[in-house]
Amino acid sequence: MTEHVMEQPQTAVPVTQPDFSGAILGLQGDVLHGWAMDNTQQEHRPVVEIFIDGVSVALVRADQYEPSAPGGDQFHGFAVQLRQRWLDEGRLITAQIANQPFVLEGQLTLPVNPGEDSAGIASQVWHTGGLRMSGWCWDPKSPSRHVEVTVREGDQVISKVTCNEHNQALAYRASSEHGFSIDLPWELADGRLHVLDIVNDLGQSLAGSPIRLCCRPEGIAGLLQRLGAGHRAETLALMEQVAKEQALRLPNSAGWQHYPQWFEAFQRLDDQPPPDFEGKLGLLILSDGDSALEQISLKSFGNGHPGVYKIITSVPTDLLSAVTQLLEGGCDRILPMWAGDRLAPLALAHLSALLDDGSEWAYADCDRDGPQGERSLPWLKPVWDIDLFIGADIFSPGAIYSARILEQALRLLTADGAHRPLNWHDLAAGVALATENTNALVTHLPRVLYHRAFHAVASPEAAPPSPQRKQALAWMCQQLSSGATVSQVADYPSLLRAHWPLPKALPRVSLIVPTRDQYKLLRTCIEGLLNETDYPNLEIIVVDNQSSDPTTIAYLTELKTRGVKVLSHHYPFNYSTINNRAASVTTGELIGLVNNDIEVIDAGWLKEMVAQVLRTRVGAVGAKLLWPNRMVQHGGVVIGVNGLAAHAGNNLQQRDPGYLGFNQITRRQSAVTAACLLLRKSVFELVGGLDDIAFPVAFNDVDLCLRIQQQGMHIICTTFAQLIHAESASRGKDKTPEKQARARREQENFINRWSIHGFVDEYYHPCMSVDYISGPYGGLSLGLSSGAMKPRDSRKAITRQ
Structure with missing residues (x-):
């Protein structure tokens, strides 16, 4: 069949619109702005890939408000923060639609001219779900200024906030304290669309503004109202499902500000029968003569409380006579109490019963009376830790001591035959020394049974410096290790630091530094080890894992001429294998594992770690690591966070005290x-080194520490060895499917080896948050099991799996 085509008059050829359009608009500080649109499906929001000098550095979805984007709803903009290091070293910024050949207009040449900087204040804002939004705002022209952000709906001001919170997006800036978070009023949860403008104090809109918000009033609060109105079974089932979904995005813990309500829900003992206990209890009231405060304490347990055998009041600066009277008067246990402090109902019975189970002494948690008698400022404690005790005595409030441990302490304190007043700090130090000398059993009951008076200090670092405590601790440390001294912590003179002696002949330390290229990082690290570390007996082994950069290779060749060993490792990256292989050829008594992104900032860091690791029963020592902006990157590891493990202190500045002063003192950790x-090479070999099968990249260090603990040794984290750590700058993040699959396998291996088999981090309180969003010390747990508040003892802390 023949098809006949009629001749048509000639017309202009229509111009075909491209599938995509978009442009880079400018660089605002270190935030790149632009827009991108899928012209065929404008309701879709394409993903934009950012390149610096042809290297992909970021992905971002174009779904933010951008008025210069044509057509549609104008929500085709994007804003993405770029590392300042990339901008300093780069030459050209380009962008394209991800997985498409379309290149956005407006490439930027670095450094950007002032006229191309799209705004004076760098910023980003995100709607993080529900009635919450967060972001950051930073004025490059005045880096120390905290910008004020205003949320408006039309002409109505909804909220104002100062940008002075830590924000992780700014971790590589000189200061990260320019973040903010806003909880919007419940009135906006009315089911209607609200368009909110977020502007800085110069009237400029933040990147990501406006925010479109539509929340319905139900939520968990709405379901609770429905629950009270009936429909119980179906509502409970729905609440359970909603709670599971929200648990993936929101903290599973209560903030510290909710402690009064949390205490009422989880800590009351009034409805529990008191345990039976035997023996004769003596109460020691420490008082400077204020009878009103003494009566507050006495009323909290009553003169006729069953089991109270004798009560003596004494000044805290001269206790020998009072303690001797209680011991010689037949008391087999003594509970000290500061005048004005109170005991919770049934506290005496619960504390005293712990001694009947074999403990030499025991202690509970404490808090402080608020202005109206409400609960506040809890001290939630770990198991007994003499290193933490040296830094700050958080253990004494709420402690009970057997006559045996007190008699041992008095013998130690009076061994020299001198007659002098015995103050409270002397007695506490004597008990601590007797505990260490005899490996006495100490039990912690994780319940708040002791209420400090309203005038008591909020936290240990806020206390006035005590010369008596410094003197008592100096005596104790000298008894533990001849030549040890004690000093006050800089900026926090109420906290103390022990200086453990080093041997005259310093042991050889072999430092292992794996690397692949990364010349600048590696050079900073190695030059710091060679030239800025005050330790003479040092062996440095650099493990070269397939470097190809000519500059790096030349530097490695140079290092060989300077006494540094370079070990070639021509195999795929396996952190555990690399370090195990290097450890096998070390010649030092001690082995140090050091990342190539470590920077030395204090010459004495290694001497501090060596002094710690040479102590009796110390298995491994870690340092306090800082991001380049001096925020804390590592202050020890807490096991159990999200079922895995997490670094402590990530929300703290270098000089912040942290919870109970922990950020400024040395203490034991699980990892x-x-x-x-x-660590000692002998310890590394004893436990079989790093597990290169189960943990080739991640969790190998945590697993190593836990296996060391199983051998009866302690893990120490010292805050007095401080270094910079540009975390993952060398290896990068796990973004590829292969890396993510490997990371999941390692997580599963860790859970199967440790979490499932009941390992409990005894150096972290069971009532504290273990959800990933809140992080260690970020709040109070809402998922307490029936066994969470059972007694914990010091021996289990180093033997339990």
Whole structure:
């Protein structure tokens, strides 16, 4: 069949619109702005890939408000933060639609001219779900200024906030304290669309503004109202499903500000029968003569409380006579109490019963009376830790002591035959020394049974400096290790630091530094080890894992001429295998695992770690690591967070005290990071090194520390060895499917080896948050099991799996 085509008059050829359009608009500080649109499906929001000098550095979805984007709803903009290091070293910024050949207009040449900087204040804002939004705002022209952000709906001001919170997006800036978070009023949860403008104090809109918000009033609060109105079974089932979904995005813990309500829900003992206990209890009231405060304490347990055998009041600066009277008067246990402090109902019975189970002494948690008698400022404690005790005595409030441990303490304190007043700090130090000398059993009951008076200090670092405590601790440390001294912590003179002696002949330390290229990082690290570390007996082994950069190779060749060993490792990256292989050829008594992104900032860091690791029963030592902006990157590892493990202190500045002063004192931990870890070679070999099968990249250091603990040794994290750690700058993040699959396998291996088999981090309180969003010390747990508040003892802390 023949098809006949009629001749048509000639017309202009229509111009075909491209599938995509978009452009880079400018660089605002270190935030790149632009827009991108799928012209065929404008309701879709394409993903944009950012390149610096042809190298892909970021992906971002174009779904933010951008008025210069044509057509549609104008929500085709994007804003993405770029590392300042990339901008300093790069030459050209380009962008294209991800997985498409379309290149956005407006490439930028670096450094950007002032006229191309699209705004004076760098910023980003996100709607993080529900009635919450967060972001950051930073004025490059005045870096120390905290910008004020205003949320408006039309002409109505909804909220104002100062940008002075830590924000992780700014971790590589000189200061990260320019973030903000806003909880919007419940009135906006009315089911209607609200368009909210977020502007800085110069009237400029933040990147990502406006925010479109539509929340319905139900939520968990709405379901609770429905629950009260009936429909119980179906509502409970729905609440359970909603709660599971929200648990993936929101903290599973209560903030510290909710402690009064949390205490009422989880800590009351009034409805529990008191345990039976035997023996004769003596109460020691420490008082400076204020009878009103003494009566507050006495009323909290009553003169006729069953089991109270004798009560004596004494000044805290001269206790020998009072303690002797209680012991010689037949008391087999003594509970000290500061005048004005109170005991919770049934506290005496619960504390005293712990001694009947074999403990030499025991202690509970404490808090402080608020202005109206409400609960506040809880001290939630770990198991007994003499290193933490040296830094700050958080253990005494709420402690009970057997006559045996007190008699041992008095013998130690009076061994020299001198007659002098015995103050409270002397007695506490004597008990601590007797505990260490005899490996006495100490039990912690994780319940708040002791209420400090309203005038008591909020946290240990806020206390006035105590010369008596410093003197008592100096005596104790000298008894533990001849030559040890004690000093006050800089900026926090109420906290103390022990200086453990080093041997005259310093042991050889072999530092292992794996690397692949990364010349600048590697050079900073190695030059710091060679030239800025005050330690003479040092062996440095650099493990070269397939470097190809000519500059790096030349530097490695140079290092060989300077006494540094370079070990070639021509195999796929396996952190555990690399370090195990290097450890096998070390010649030092001590082995240090050091990442190539470590920077030395204090010459004495290694001497501090060596002094710690040479102590009796110390298995490994970790350092306090800082991001380049001096925020804390690692302050020890907490096991159990999200079922896995997490670094402590990530929300703290270098000089912040942290919870109970923990960020400024040395203490035991369940694990520390291998980014800077020191241990004896014999210990490394005893536990079989790093597990290169189950943990080739991640969790190998945590697993190593836990296996060391199983051998009866402690893991120490010292805040007095401080270094910079540009975390994952060398290896990068796990973004490829292969890396993500490997990461999941390692997570599963860790859970199967440790979490499922009941390992409990005894150096972290069971009532604290273990959800990933809140992080360690970020809040109070809402998922307490029936066994969470059972007694914990010091021996289990180093033997339990």
